[in-house]
Amino acid sequence: DVKVTQSSRYLVKRTGEKVFLECVQDMDHENMFWYRQDPGLGLRLIYFSYDVKMKEKGDIPEGYSVSREKKERFSLILESASTNQTSMYLCASRTGGPFYEQYFGPGTRLTVT
Amino acid sequence: AQKVTQAQTEISVVEKEDVTLDCVYETRDTTYYLFWYKQPPSGELVFLIRRNSFDEQNEISGRYSWNFQKSTSSFNFTITASQVVDSAVYFCALSDEVPYQGGSEKLVFGKGTKLTVNP
Numbered sequence: 044d045v046k047v048t049q050s051s052r053y054l055v056k057r058t059g060e061k062v063f064l065e066c067v068q069d070m071d072h073e074n075m076f077w078y079r080q081d082p083g084l085g086l087r088l089i090y091f092s093y094d095v096k097m098k099e100k101g102d103i104p105e106g107y108s109v110s111r112e113k114k115e116r117f118s119l120i121l122e123s124a125s126t127n128q129t130s131m132y133l134c135a136s137r138t139g140g141p142f143y144e145q146y147f148g149p150g151t152r153l154t155v156t
Numbered sequence: 157a158q159k160v161t162q163a164q165t166e167i168s169v170v171e172k173e174d175v176t177l178d179c180v181y182e183t184r185d186t187t188y189y190l191f192w193y194k195q196p197p198s199g200e201l202v203f204l205i206r207r208n209s210f211d212e213q214n215e216i217s218g219r220y221s222w223n224f225q226k227s228t229s230s231f232n233f234t235i236t237a238s239q240v241v242d243s244a245v246y247f248c249a250l251s252d253e254v255p256y257q258g259g260s261e262k263l264v265f266g267k268g269t270k271l272t273v274n275p
Contacts, residue, residue, distance in 0.1 A: 076262070076263075083165075083267065084267065085247065085265045085266060085267035085268050086247065086265040087265075088262050088263075091262060101262060131199070133201065135201075141188075141189055141251035141252060141263075142189055142206070142208065142251075143206075144191060144203040144206055145203070145263060146203070147193075147200055147201040147202075148200065149198070149199055149200045150199045150200065
């Protein structure tokens, strides 16, 4: 079975802190994704990566950056956390091509105070 | 631009009732893919089904069935004889073919339908 793990289920950070959310997949998938999920807004894509060191902006990249140094790991970075970044963050991975389903991690609920 | 609309925000049914979750999509592409995901209270999205735009055959898997109609741009999901364990948020999603056609490899999600099945 594909497994996508995220470093924390719950995280509380202060405004202005630099925050790292880590995601690891164990199926050698080329593509990895970061979403945020907010009530009434569904899932919105922040960034995705289609290969090591390759990334592309999603719909809401502002305030975020990403890093993919190894194929299995995709990190989401909040350079200076703000309260409007309080949300559920979901990581996903997929083998190449839009035909294939994405596999999701359990999510990280981030609260910025 | 791609868009997925799930008009039903919340649905509440009593166990053993049948329930249909609606999904309407928009895309300019002739080749695209549609998905349904389930998000139980634990939070992790679970893939349920994929359908490509050239395959309009309906699909049945146990109590679940899917009706894909290109003429109405809909991909509806029916749960027969619902159970409490079906309580979850269900997402419909769309992915188009390839980036050079102006799309991308990202998945566009609807806002989800929260289904509550009461005993």
